[in-house]
Amino acid sequence: MELLVASAVGVLTAAGIYLILRRRTFPVILGLSLLSYAVNVFLFATGRLLVGAPPILNKYEEVAYTDPLPQALVLTAIVISFGMTAVVVMIALGAYLSSKTDDINMDDAAEAGEDA
């Protein structure tokens, strides 16, 4: 199980970084989304994995609970990453509509053949 989660985090990170290194806004936004998943799962996994032990207190018997703290942290992180994605999307849209290009690099940088 741990290997599956770790490899998924690794793949999501790699894909996210690759897309962030593209030149157009939309792939970069997709890359940021993938990276957000990776980061959220990463943070969640720092609480170690446990199956069938949600941090809902059981009044009737003694049972094991998973670590609730990373969960609370990640819950707000998910909501905030929505806010961040929304702002980035808005900036990308405004930039495209105003300049009619969705290239994230400045013109002179592109002309210089920088990181095409």
Added chain:
Amino acid sequence: MSLFLIAALPFLGAVFPALLIRAGRNASASSAGLTTLLAFIGLMLHAPAILRGDVITAKFDWMPGLGLNANFFLDGLGFMFAGLILGIGLLIIVYARFYLSRQDPMGQFYTFLLLFQGAMVGIVTSDNILLLLVFWELTSLSSFLLIGYWKHLPEGRQGARMALTVTGMGGLAMIGGMLILGNIVGSYDLTVILQNKEAIQTSPLYLPALLLILAGCFTKSAQFPFHFWLPHAMAAPTPVSAYLHSATMVKAGIFLMARMWPVLSGTPEWFYIVSTAGLVTMVMGAVIALFKDDLKALLAFSTVSHLGLITMLLGFGTKVAAVAAIFHIINHATFKAALFMSAGIVDHEAHTRDIKRLGGLRHLMPVTFTIAVIASLSMAGIPPLNGFLSKELMLEEAAHTYWLGNPYIVPGLAVLASLFSAAYSFRYIGHVFLGPKRDDYPGHPHDPGFGMWLSPAFLVVLVILIGLFSGQIAEPLVQVVADAVTQQHPHVHLKLWHGVTPALYMSMVAVGGGLVALLAHKKLESIWNALPRPEAKVIFDQVIAAASQLAERVTVGLHNGSITRYALIMIVFSTGVSYVAFQTGTLPEATRQVQAVGPLPLLGWFSLIVATGFILYHHHNRLLALVLIGVVGLVVSMAFNYLSAPDLALTQISVEVVTIILMLLALNFLPKETPKETPVKTKIRDGAIASVAGLGIGGLIYALMTRDFAADTISGYHLANSYKGGGGTNVVNVILVDFRGFDTFGEIIVLGIAAMVIFALTEAVLGTKVRAYLLNRKPDLPQDGDPHPLMMVVATRVIMPLALLVAAYIFFRGHNLPGGGFIAGLIAAIAIIMQYMASGFGWATERQRMFYHGIIGAGVLIAAATGMGAWFNDLPFLTSAFGYIHWEPLEEFEWATAALFDLGVFLAVVGAVLLALESLARFAWQPDTTSEHAMEINPARDDEPKIKSEV
């Protein structure tokens, strides 16, 4: 009067001149004058105590953690300087009222002047060196404003910039020096530092600290090689020159050297650096001053020279020299301020400051002539004026000072400087006032009104009185100042006649030589003009140009506008740093048992990997990539659910819905395809970097998951106290609304701000020509025939109350079971978004009566009010309370203030999500999209259904 008030008065008073200028120039000037007078009286009330040798303190702990305390103290030295600053300030305020013309913005002038005055008083009364540094920088800034006061003059602007650059850089150096000093002593309080001479002088950091502090003092007090800014600062109005550049600001560096004298002086380093710089400055300034034709330039270089004299005396490091320096500070302030004001009067009346065009003014301006003569003779060192006394003391000290074992260098150069000093003083009298009356003055010179000559006249009266009755007037003050500077009790005895001493002979040589030099001025001037000299301004401009060119090259080289490049550098760098950290650290053995893998997680993992792979491969098709992102999000939320995090699963899946809708809205206007423009080489490079980073992150989390916590976590506390202390069994929710409520409070504010930013950006973009483009835009994809399908419209309207009910249910159960404000808010938002999607933006907007801004605000306010409720029970912000109620026939149920807080979270989330999506949707709005009926097709109506055809 409290020291706080004395230091604060000029700052407080600075508001009034600018405001009262509408009531007239007199009101403006009076407010400035009264403020200064009040502070001056407050200071003088302390005079008896100071002259007794007391030290007055006022302490206030401002930021004790940083060692920054608003501590003030007033001893003899501070008292003398504060007296000069406020006293001469008062005279300058009176003088400037008559000097400035109607076109000059006088309110501004007095406001700047008072700001400067406050900063200066702050410097001389600070007990804390950090506080002193703050005031120090303030004087640089306010003097920048004052030098550049005549904004229309390019020399004024350039002079202001040069002064700010030089003194500002010195100030930066001084910050370093002061911090070192504070570190050596372990305290930033001056009174403590002054007790630690041994520790400072034996420290290996003594020399760096000394050099840095002296850099600050030398730049401020225009000592060689930083003297060049002062003459250029003379582009300022004359009251500013008289105040800042003769009496006060340039003496700040001197003040600091005097203040630090007990702990820094007495070493060979101090002697050679300080006295040599002072000696060079004194001679050079005096020589240059003789050959300046501009009255103010002459006075400026003479000021440089006299500052050099004082610096040299402080550099000698003996008590007697320190006494001479103190006495000369007082004397120089009196005669030089009077001279500047008299030069200003000449300029004001004759409309020129060029000595070559003046002469013979004695007959036209008798009052000004009298003032100028007395002040100049004092500067030349003629008895019985005060300048003579301190010059004698200086020469006496110079006469027995050895420089590198040579007894003749210092006295010789001192006589030379005195000679030139006498020469330019005589020139000021001879070439401006004496000689025949001319008939080609640019203006019509005559004595100005009473208001303008009052201030310099008062000062020359002081010049005479101090000279004649030095023992009675100056001695007590000089004594306490000398005690403060030396931290000992040197014997001070000031008198006019010391008998026939070497100093007297030196003085006679200087005065006689000065007269000869003046008579031979023409000849000397032709020699001077033939000599090659470096022009400081040209060199300064070249240095500045080179520096800004270098800065530009570095900036453009690193910051070329390619965001991709920045991201690349950041990723490579952080990967590299992580690698180094991994290499240098140790990895303990794996301690945890891994969890078994069932078929379901394997399936989820497989779909996630495949979906991610497809995204990478097909990301040029943006719509497809978006759908696949949805798949990834779904797998992630299922994984959360499987791994015991139901709250996260619920949050993730609802965020997924709104995110995808948001991106779809944006994609509507963006190109649907990403062009294939990247060369294969770049792709391989990016792929390699991404793979390495991914491997690193994956490896890191795997290593983390297979090992136990290195230290005890605080989670146990949360689990144990969630029910007992928070009244809820859903620990995650209790953490959010109770244990870490303050964090959540911050989160919802951030979320609200993000939504507001989106709204503001929408407004900004739609305010430009983009709006016209959007209105005329044709969709770039074929549109569906029916934008609002009947089935979907009906279904969403039926579902809406149900969805809201689910939201309410999720909200209320959140404290004990998975759910809560965040998730309920997202669900409610989705319920409303469905209406927008099915029935159209126009239809939904018409029925939406509440501003989303208001909902966000209400949410934050409710959360804040809940938190503040705790104050009424004398508990800290956001302390929660809960209890149980039993109403028949209901079952016993719980109430908790946390639920009210959660309501705030709920509202903020609803408002933020909807505001963000609504803003984006407004891009698609077109005038004819609103249907006049609630539903496009209604069997009860017999009109033709108005279905928009394909466009």
